[in-house]
Amino acid sequence: GAGVSQSPRYKVAKRGQDVALRCDPISGHVSLFWYQQALGQGPEFLTYFQNEAQLDKSGLPSDRFFAERPEGSVSTLKIQRTQQEDSAVYLCASSLDTYNEQFFGPGTRLTVL
Amino acid sequence: QKEVEQNSGPLSVPEGAIASLNCTYSDRGSQSFFWYRQYSGKSPELIMSIYSNGDKEDGRFTAQLNKASQYVSLLIRDSQPSDSATYLCAVSGANAGKSTFGDGTTLTVKP
Numbered sequence: 001g002a003g004v005s006q007s008p009r010y011k012v013a014k015r016g017q018d019v020a021l022r023c024d025p026i027s028g029h030v031s032l033f034w035y036q037q038a039l040g041q042g043p044e045f046l047t048y049f050q051n052e053a054q055l056d057k058s059g060l061p062s063d064r065f066f067a068e069r070p071e072g073s074v075s076t077l078k079i080q081r082t083q084q085e086d087s088a089v090y091l092c093a094s095s096l097d098t099y100n101e102q103f104f105g106p107g108t109r110l111t112v113l
Numbered sequence: 114q115k116e117v118e119q120n121s122g123p124l125s126v127p128e129g130a131i132a133s134l135n136c137t138y139s140d141r142g143s144q145s146f147f148w149y150r151q152y153s154g155k156s157p158e159l160i161m162s163i164y165s166n167g168d169k170e171d172g173r174f175t176a177q178l179n180k181a182s183q184y185v186s187l188l189i190r191d192s193q194p195s196d197s198a199t200y201l202c203a204v205s206g207a208n209a210g211k212s213t214f215g216d217g218t219t220l221t222v223k224p
Contacts, residue, residue: 042201042214098210099145104156
C-alpha cells in the first residue's frame with residue numbers, strides 16, 4: 001500500500017521567504033507527527049495531530065512555525081520568514097493511533113540561503 | 114543530558130558477527146520503545162517495537178528492554194553489509210504521543 005508521502009522533496013528558499021511543506025499520511029492513520037532532523041542528529045519533535053486536533057506543539061522552535069491538518073488527513077507545515085538555522089530535513093510520520101509505531105515519509109530537505 | 118542516549122559509534126563488526134546497539138533513557142514513565150534504521154540520505158525505517166520487559170525477536174533482530182535499568186538494546190545476528198546504517202532508538206512516554214529520539218549509532222558491517 002501507499003506509504004507516507006511528502007512534497008516537495010527539496011526546497012531552496014532565500015532568507016525571509018515563506019515556505020509550505022506538505023505531508024500526506026497513510027490512509028486511515030489517525031496520528032500525524034512532524035519532526036526536524038539536522039545532519040548527524042536524531043529527529044527532533046515539532047508537533048503532532050490526532051485527526052484534525054493539534055495536541056502538542058511544544059517542539060515548534062518559534063512562532064514562525066505553524067502546522068495545520070484541517071480535515072484530519074493531509075497536513076501542512078508552514079515556516080514564515082525563513083532563517084538559515086531553519087535548514088534541515090523535515091520529516092512527517094503517521095501512526096494508526098497515538099502510541100503505535102510511526103511510519104516516516106521521505107522527508108523534505110529545506111535549504112535556506 | 115539528553116533524554117535518550119546512544120553511543121554515536123562508529124561501531125564496526127565483521128560480516129556474520131553479532132552487532133549490539135544500546136540505548137538508555139531518562140523518563141521512567143516511558144511506555145513504548147522503538148528501533149529505526151536510517152540509511153544515509155533516507156528517512157528512518159521502523160525495525161522493532163517493544164513495550165514490555167524482556168526480549169522480542171523478529172528474524173535476525175532481537176530487542177531487549179529493561180525498564181528498571183532504563184535500558185533498551187538491539188541485537189543484530191549474522192550481520193550483513195546491508196545492515197550498515199545509523200540505528201535510532203526512540204522512546205514514547207505515557208502521556209505523550211511524540212517519540213524522543215537518540216542521535217543514533219552508526220554501524221558498519223565489513224565483508
